[in-house]
Amino acid sequence: MNARILAAFALILVLASPSLPQSFKKKRPLPYEFGRVVLGSGSTRTGLAPVVFEHWFHRARFSCRVCHVDIGFAMKTGETAIKAADNMRGYYCGACHNGKMLSEGRPVFEACSKNATADDAARCERCHSSGKPLKLENEFAQFARPFPKERFGNGLDWQQAEELGIIQPADFVKGLSIKRKSLSIQQDFALDAKLAGMPDIIFSHKKHTVWNGCELCHPEIFMGVKKGASRYTMVSIFEGKSCGACHNTVAFPLMDCQRCHSTPPVQR
């Protein structure tokens, strides 16, 4: 194996090592924490705890496009600047959390009502729960039981779970989604790894377009229009650019190398 590849693997192992000082290394989230988003700026000003958003819980029910295109949640934490009034008007969290929408036969609890009383505190704390020892109604372990397992991230193979029918993410929210024709199937394609001996990347365009649509990735995340003109480096991806916009935060993380670098090594 090429010395440079060995060095890359060694670096990943060092970064993943639990013996590395916490000041240097970010703590790797546990499977139930992976994808968690904490939103605080607005709520703390009003005396409420920051909102803890469990991404795994929601991605099991909705496609990426429903939330990040139709509802309009930004891809970066805090960029949407959601206010309670937005939720009350039926947008953002309030698009589903309105006390009317049904999920598994039960109404989805209402987010941010105008006339909340002391009796509503428990309901408020279902979202405004940062720092509170609250037990999730839907325990991750119970949720994860039927899923095919993976090594990193949430420890779940979401793609296979969908193929097996364990999850059926909805692609439409009444009142916000636009009725669209179904997307024509996009072909998967290979991307050169640009490093001798490193397996090439097979990019599943099909899977990404079914979950995301086109406008979620282009041009905001992938902006180059000329094929091959944009250079994607592992450094920029680790910084959260291109693939790193999702694959380190909510989708399987970057240390799961061979899920992308999946072709046999090519001699160059």
Add this chain to the structure above:
Amino acid sequence: MVNGKTTAPLLLTCLVLCCLLAAAEPMWAGAATAEPENWQKEFDDVCSKTQDAMIFSQQELKALVDRCDALEPQIARLDETRKKVYLKRLQQCRGLYSYVLESKKQESKK
């Protein structure tokens, strides 16, 4: 009996209140309940074609970008929440059409 001096200000107050009520968007008017307005019909029509972006001609894509541009000032006049939601959505939809148009222009130069 009500005389003219008291009736006029009373009527004026009622008129002002009616105008304010008509103009205000009720807090409970959820996304799903309101009748689609003209801008919304146009938005739904323009942005419902994103999955076909690759098969449109350059002229069709240009027309879609222009329609997005025409929508922007209308959405910018909406209340704070809808402005935030729909300007972001419009930006995504316009961005895609413009992106595909640009890539088609580059391809045709080859």
